[in-house]
Amino acid sequence: MHVPDGFLDAPTSVATGAIAVGALAYAMKRARHEQPDDRTAPLAGLVATFIFAAQMVNFPVGAGTSGHLLGGALAAVLVGPATAAMCVSVVLVVQALLFADGGVTALGTNITLMAVVGVGAGWLAFLAARAVLPKRLPSVPVAAAFGAFVSVPVASLAFVGLYAVGGQAPIPLDTLTAAMVGWHSLIGIGEAVITGLVVSAVIALRPDLVYGARDVVATTPLEIREGAVL
Template structure:
């Protein structure tokens, strides 16, 4: 999923760079409402976990590679705005220190994985959390659904960008088949990992999971109501 230099033309790279700058700027403001003394260390752990999983790349054909994204998991654990910052930091380090993703394509990669991936994963998670029974045990299920959808959606977004400003000598239909097809399979693997990690954290410290807070607050309200009635 890491886009290299020269894959997209200059106008497309500049446009996605501008989108990335705006998105990260908004995330810096939004993360202030999500982070506190308890959750800040978890954000660092999430960034480290995403960094490790994204460094495992494998070719998927048409000159592209695939890997886990981690956007949905990060959004559920530490909040969508903080997740954008985690992904952006990881992508910046990978680009500058490990040559994983082009320097001219850093805005594209942040847009695809940090904005589209996180945003889609969080949106699907919120919808699933609303539709599923309001039980804490189902939060990992909603998180897994978010991860399942976020990966092929990010791949589709890249395919659309390539259709607009692709520079590599690769036919669009070949690239689309490789990217969307393989990343659908990757999405299944990411959904399983997201479910396992989210379940483990909720089992130990559910109060640290951003996506579980509405359910915990509703539970506390019910307990207080019962005590007041008694």
């Protein structure tokens, strides 16, 4: 999913850079509401660190193609969509500047695709799944996995749209669309599995720290056993 330098023309790269800057400026304001106290704020750093490490590990999806975690939906469920956009953006900046993973001139494009579109699509799909699933904690990882699956091909379609506007490589649009959506749908399955497992693990230990589960935790009645409040 990381777009290299020169794959899109200069006007398209500048436009996506402007989108990225505007989206991150808005996310910085919204993040204050998502992380209102010192109890939940440190989780954002842990999420960014986990995504950075997880993106270094590729998993095979077939025919010599591999994929890696994008992490947008996972971060959105754990810390909120605005904070997630900032976490993913930090990861992309570090990767571009220190590891040459994605081009520097394409940094705005990559932030737009993964930190804006990926996070946004994953969060909206998560909310849609939550709306039809029972309002219980076990439903949160299922909805998170669905959001993760949806976010990957949607982000790939967004890239196809950008390529249609300013693509520089000699690749037919229909061929690119079929390849991007097809392979990224398979990658989305891996994304869903990882996201569901991670969210399940966090909920099992500290459901109160999961942004996407706050409404469920708030309505869960207290259960008292042998003098302890659970």
